[in-house]
Amino acid sequence: MRIMAIDDEAGILEVFERFLPPRGYELKVFSNSKKALEEIEHGALAGVDLVVLDLRMPDVDGRRILKKVKESGDTPVLILTGSMEASMAAELGADDIMFKPVKMEELLEKIQEMTRR
Numbered sequence: 001m002r003i004m005a006i007d008d009e010a011g012i013l014e015v016f017e018r019f020l021p022p023r024g025y026e027l028k029v030f031s032n033s034k035k036a037l038e039e040i041e042h043g044a045l046a047g048v049d050l051v052v053l054d055l056r057m058p059d060v061d062g063r064r065i066l067k068k069v070k071e072s073g074d075t076p077v078l079i080l081t082g083s084m085e086a087s088m089a090a091e092l093g094a095d096d097i098m099f100k101p102v103k104m105e106e107l108l109e110k111i112q113e114m115t116r117r
Contacts, residue, residue: 001115002026002047006036006065007054007080012100016052019104025111033060040068045075049115055081055089066092076114080107 003025005016013029020027028044030036037060045051051069055062062079069077070093079089082100089097096114098107 001049003050004028004048005052006030008057033057037065045072048075051075051077053077053079056083
């Protein structure tokens with residue numbers, strides 16, 4: 001299972017990197033939203049089973065990245081956000097939403113659920 005995680009909070013990405021690979025997940029992380037968008041535009045979603053995405057980031061807003069992911073195919077997107085912009089994310093096509101702070105056990109359950117769909 002391949003997961004792309006995009007979040008400007010380095011601490012969250014570090015937890016992902018410690019928690020997910022030992023459980024069998026291949027992980028590609030981006031702390032820079034502009035770089036993530038560029039990679040997506042150049043085919044980086046090939047083989048990705050799930051995108052975990054923060055909504056509020058500097059440089060490129062998460063909603064713009066969500067829109068690009070949805071235009072690129074049917075890769076499911078899990079939004080992780082500390083804001084109450086969930087309705088906007090749902091309107092743009094997010095497959096599911098979790099609010100920060102997230103417990104890693106709950107996140108793992110959600111990832112397993114979303115990648116079985």
